Amino acid sequence: MIYTNITGHSMEILHNNLTIQQPSFARPQNSTILVEYEALLDIIWTVAFSSIVVSAVIGNATVIWIVIGHKRMWSVTNYYLLNLTIADIMMATLNVIFSFIFMRDSQWDFGVVYCVINYFTSLVAVSSSVMSLLAITLDRRRAIMSPLKPKATRWAVLCAICAIWVFCMILALPITVHVYTYVGGDGKEVCIAVWPDGPQGYSKYDFYYNVIYMMLTYILPLLIMGACFLQMGRKLWGGEAIGEDTPGLKRSRVNKQKVVKMFGVMISIFCICWLPYHLYFLYSYMNPDVYKSPYTKHVYLGFYWLAMSNCSVNPIIYYWMNRRFREYFNYVLKCTPQKLKSNLRRITNRYRRNGSFSEHQSEQIALRRLQMNLHVPVQHRCAFTHQEDKKELQRGLPESSESFS
Structure with a gap:
């Protein structure tokens, strides 16, 4: 995971190198079928993660072009959406590739400096994505529940985005300062956070930090966004129009319903993609023997792939549920040299x-x-x-x- 993104074999390497009294991890020898298909599974995972990176880079880069390059797309919500897109593309390019290679090979080959950068960017990107979704939800709630209130100025939005990044960087610092690379007895180097009371996955400090991180970047934001969507849903679908329900008011209400539906889909997919990842973290800490299973590596890669796929799915949602984004995407898709x-x-x-x-x-x-x-x-x-x-x-x-x- 972002919190414990090492396999049982990597934990064994770390245990052999550090003088920390932790349970030893031996690679099971009774999984001949898995060993025979290990190379094939590695190829499948490589293709799967490569597809995420390619689609995330192309899709999110297109979204950045659409928002920045077209003045008609400059709006408060789109500024937050642009911030979300930057966080997603940062995750795809700076973290997914290197973390996957590390988990696949059980060896870190990118140096101690990028080991720290990899941890830091992953934590910052994930939390920035969540906070951007929360900011979008609060902005939509203001527009629907209090339409007469003045809109946020560009400077206010810029300050809010800067505050999001500062908060996310501060949140990532406690674990980043404990990240190092270690070489085991078999010569393999791993990138891992080692707290004063032990390595990640066994340290109580690590457990408490990740519980706080999960609360601040998953549970609490989802609860707030869920409450906001309940209020907006009651207003748009359950409330009665004040005064005469003119065609203009009906069209405005339908437009707002479309926006709420689209962001509701985005948040629901985010919740689904990250839920198995968080549950795995809690279960692996409560039951450390899970690292001894020969299937843990591939189960974890499945959870990690599902979580990382969230950074490539948002452009698909924009294309599916928003007419203007769809028009610009179609323009890009049709841009052959002749046309x-x-x-x-x-x-x-x-x-x-x-x-x-x-x-x-x-x-x-x-x-x-x-x-x-x-x-x-x-x-x-x-x-x-x-x-x-x-x-x-x-x-x-x-x-x-x-x-x-």
């Missing part, structure tokens, strides 16, 4: 009224419209302009639910 120029022109023309261009570009568009209008007979100009503006307005109306504004 790149035509697709760029099409998406440019479509979103020119939604704040995606500079003032100079807007002036050029207005000038072309004026020149086009000069070719229309005088008696038809007003009607022509009105019809064109009406079409452009209908095509360019912003939807709060789709842009998370």
